[in-house]
Amino acid sequence: METLLVFGGSGLLGGKVAALARESFQVVATYTRTKPRHPGINFVELPKENVEEGMVLVRKTKPSAVIDAEAMDDVDRCEEERDLAWQVNAGSTGSLARVATDIGARYLFVSTDFVFDGTKGGYREQDVPRPVNHFGETKLAGEHAVLAATADHLVARPGLLYGWDDTYLNFATWVLSSARDGTPIDVATDWIASPTFADSLAAGVLELLKVRDGGVYHLAGADGMSRYDFAVRLVKAFGLDPETVRPVRAAELHLKAPRPANASLSSAKAKRHRIAVLPVDEGIAAMKEQRSLDSFVPPAGFKSGVSG
Numbered sequence: 526m527e528t529l530l531v532f533g534g535s536g537l538l539g540g541k542v543a544a545l546a547r548e549s550f551q552v553v554a555t556y557t558r559t560k561p562r563h564p565g566i567n568f569v570e571l572p573k574e575n576v577e578e579g580m581v582l583v584r585k586t587k588p589s590a591v592i593d594a595e596a597m598d599d600v601d602r603c604e605e606e607r608d609l610a611w612q613v614n615a616g617s618t619g620s621l622a623r624v625a626t627d628i629g630a631r632y633l634f635v636s637t638d639f640v641f642d643g644t645k646g647g648y649r650e651q652d653v654p655r656p657v658n659h660f661g662e663t664k665l666a667g668e669h670a671v672l673a674a675t676a677d678h679l680v681a682r683p684g685l686l687y688g689w690d691d692t693y694l695n696f697a698t699w700v701l702s703s704a705r706d707g708t709p710i711d712v713a714t715d716w717i718a719s720p721t722f723a724d725s726l727a728a729g730v731l732e733l734l735k736v737r738d739g740g741v742y743h744l745a746g747a748d749g750m751s752r753y754d755f756a757v758r759l760v761k762a763f764g765l766d767p768e769t770v771r772p773v774r775a776a777e778l779h780l781k782a783p784r785p786a787n788a789s790l791s792s793a794k795a796k797r798h799r800i801a802v803l804p805v806d807e808g809i810a811a812m813k814e815q816r817s818l819d820s821f822v823p824p825a826g827f828k829s830g831v832s833g
């Protein structure tokens with residue numbers, strides 16, 4: 526059986542990729558702070574900034590492919606710890622992708638819609654990225670480093686991720702657990718993105734590994750919408766009171782880093798390869814099928830940047 530190496534196996538997406546890939550690969554996955562408890566996956570503690578160790582791990586495990594879903598993705602913290610953000614998201618990414626090239630493994634880097642400035646929305650792969658914050662700059666540099674290592678490598682850009690995760694709250698689980706508890710939350714009406722169901726994205730990422738042409742692929746849900754509209758849809762679908770979600774302008778949230786106003790993505794290129802992430806209503810319905818909200822205990826770990 527071939528080996529798949531997943532950087533960021535403790536994250537929302539990385540955990541789902543690692544779990545799903547067990548069906549067809551021997552999976553080795555890294556974590557930084559929290560060791561996940563999925564059976565059948567060999568978890569290794571390795572923060573991505575320890576790049577020498579990461580390079581050794583790639584050589585040692587000899588994977589046929591590497592999925593890099595690890596990032597310093599706290600957008601506001603990236604403004605303050607600029608060098609660390611650069612090292613994790615760009616420097617280490619390039620070094621790991623070059624080792625993958627040396628051993629003949631395909632490298633798939635999970636990037637972000639935040640590479641765009643958000644003035645237009647509906648972005649396609651050929652649109653020119655123009656990040657408005659340091660996080661976006663570092664991820665764009667990571668993309669360039671991966672594709673410089675060989676044009677056969679892959680970059681997948683999702684939008685706002687959502688799905689069940691017992692390790693960290695994400696936007697959707699924050700909205701749902703707040704509504705369940707009757708806690709009002711302020712959510713921006715003027716940040717638009719393409720919500721991306723993490724389970725569906727995980728399957729898409731594994732499919733993308735089979736596509737012959739390297740390069741950039743947008744992999745997001747088809748509907749662009751404001752965070753507020755997404756939050757209201759979620760709450761209504763789970764039979765909760767939408768009044769707990771209070772509409773605000775993003776400026777009222779007083780966040781450190783600017784965000785792209787409309788970073789929605791067109792994923793038509795991936796669709797031509799028969800790869801698609803579920804539309805929002807179907808993704809929310811799948812979440813409901815998977816688990817009841819009653820059984821969800823909000824984890825203490827809260828990813829900053831989730832709110833709003």
Ligand SMILES: NC(=O)c1ccc[n+]([C@@H]2O[C@H](COP(=O)([O-])OP(=O)(O)OC[C@H]3O[C@@H](n4cnc5c(N)ncnc54)[C@H](OP(=O)(O)O)[C@@H]3O)[C@@H](O)[C@H]2O)c1
Pocket residue numbers: 532533534535536537538539555556557558559560572573574593594595596597598613635636637638639683684685686687693828
């Ligand atoms: N979340 C979104 O809405 C969104 C939107 C667009 C693109 N993306 C991209 O999609 C990918 C997966 O996102 P996700 O939401 O699944 O991520 P996540 O749940 O935040 O997980 C990120 C992973 O990176 C590790 N990590 C976090 N901070 C780190 C640091 N400072 N140094 C080294 N490792 C660190 C985490 O390890 P520990 O948990 O063990 O510390 C975890 O394994 C990322 O590349 C992200 O940029 C996410």
